[in-house]
Amino acid sequence: MRLRRCAVLLIEPRESIGFDLDSLLAGGDGLAAGHRLLALAPHLDREVELVAGDADVLAAVPVQRWTELTVLQAAHEPAVLARLLDCGLLLSDDHTGTHWRERDERLRATGWHPHAAVAQLFGRWSDVKSGEAAQQAGYATLNELLEKLGPPPPTVGERSTAAQRMALALPPPNAFDALLRRRVTCRNFDPAAYLDNELFCTMLHRVFGAQAMLDIMPGNSVMKRNSPSGGGLHPTEAYLLVQRVQGVAPGLYHYHPVAHALEPLASPASAELGDFALRCVAAQRYLADAPVLVMLVSRFARSFWKYRNHAKAHRVVVLDAGHLSQNLYLSATELGLGAFVTAAINETAIERAFGLDPLHEGVLAVCGFGMRGNTQRDDELDPLHTVWPREADHTE
Ligand SMILES: Cc1cc2nc3c(=O)[nH]c(=O)nc-3n(C[C@H](O)[C@H](O)[C@H](O)COP(=O)(O)O)c2cc1C
CATH class of the missing domain: 3.40.109.10 (NADH Oxidase)
Structure with missing residues (x-):
């Protein structure tokens, strides 16, 4: 059997903050940081958590050419090779893990830039309800956002004072x-x-x-x-x-x-x-x-x-x-x-x-x-009232 590494792989050291009772009892803030090493390989349908030693092996196994397993086993821990093969980060040229090998070959054939492949494939949602995460974080309304985060960066990234600006002519409005x-x-x-x-x-x-x-x-x-x-x-x-x-x-x-x-x-x-x-x-x-x-x-x-x-x-x-x-x-x-x-x-x-x-x-x-409905139930940004009439227009 011969192996090679998957074509695209980014490794992210990720920190996550969670509740920690020991920290609280010791007079701390009750929070603890966890550190994980995650493999982001777009041919897989999930992130893979790496353990000590995995990253070194992944960096060493050739990507373009196949290498005999026995050759790799002479240089690397066999158990690590087996684990990485099992999760699809290493691929074999025999029937083992055929599905992941085919996915990897499709990725290679498509001509993806590696960073773009990671961004596109890992930016996908499966069953998300928009706004739910913001609600849980207490950012659901504009008021909550302003309260928690302060004002956003200004509307315009100005590069001069008002006096230094060259005023431009307004176009005559047409259809x-x-x-x-x-x-x-x-x-x-x-x-x-x-x-x-x-x-x-x-x-x-x-x-x-x-x-x-x-x-x-x-x-x-x-x-x-x-x-x-x-x-x-x-x-x-x-x-x-x-x-x-x-x-x-x-x-x-x-x-x-x-x-x-x-x-x-x-x-x-x-x-x-x-x-x-x-x-x-x-x-x-x-x-x-x-x-x-x-x-x-x-x-x-x-x-x-x-x-x-x-x-x-x-x-x-x-x-x-x-x-x-x-x-x-x-x-x-x-x-x-x-x-x-x-x-x-x-x-x-x-x-x-x-x-x-x-x-x-x-x-x-x-x-x-x-077609639009006749009444506005949900907010739209129509300050010019080109779609929804002003209150006064209603009563006229
Ligand atoms: C890439 C993109 C994503 C958007 N996503 C959403 C969305 O998830 N939900 C929504 O109600 N409006 C969405 N919008 C619409 C914007 O909220 C809207 O364009 C913006 O508030 C300005 O309003 P206007 O398009 O009426 O001028 C999106 C617009 C763009 C360009």
Whole structure:
């Protein structure tokens, strides 16, 4: 049997503070720091706690070439090798731990930059309820935040005094400015209304659809979209959870941007879609009400084909998703619809439902769009009152 180390591995010395009765009885503050060494390897689905000696072995075992076990056993404690093989940080070329070896090979083949792979894979949530951690820490409201943390850093990072500034002319407002001013994150969807089919198709075509295809050379077509994309690769696609759209059965779909068509996917039962929507957006009910949720799913391998093991590649993909979401907001606004984007999402639930392998295809954010309700139940940031009329406007 031959072994090699997994391709990507970061080791984090982590301190955690916990309650300690002995410290309290000895007149201390009742807190004790625990120190652990954690291995973060993105091909595994969990962090692995290391014990003394593990890190030295992991640093010594070659990553690119396979080494005979007997050779490694001559240099390292066999029990340590066995433990690291067991948890998937070391991989063997025989049937042992085949699953982890395959995951490692997929990671190698995708061209991930190691730091980005750790950030992307370990930043995923499984069953988080957004705001719950803040509530437990006593930071749930703005008042609590201000009380505990003091004021945030100032709104603007000023670099001069007011007198030193060069005032700029204000642009004469036009229709585009008016559209921009009406763009507000919607947290008040009508939970019952069905979205008109034509509006649904328009949204998908404008935001995710191919506006043109350019055959640059055999085997390489370039897709033109209404938003920019690093390398012109457009790795981010729309996976849909349709809840209420006229003429479209509730369920899960993939949007084909070139064919401008829906690809139906295996879906949970209709009655379960609402719960799944809520889980997608980490229990933010005011977002889950949207008739359409769009998972922004990036096909990393497409971007990393060009930007291989590149320190900027993941950033480029994330920025692409931001452009798509802004186009989604503006398109919705122009059509008289509400829209949102959130990164507070349970990625693993989404991956499971849509059949995505997170080493290849990752959910970066979830957007939604649809009709607003008539009343504002949840807060929106609309100081210009472009969406919600002022109190005085109501009474007029
Ligand atoms: C990356 C990103 C993540 C966001 N996540 C959430 C979220 O989890 N929940 C939410 O209600 N709004 C979310 N928002 C919306 C922001 O809260 C909102 O954009 C901000 O308060 C400014 O308001 P406006 O979009 O109405 O101008 C997010 C926005 C961005 C760009």
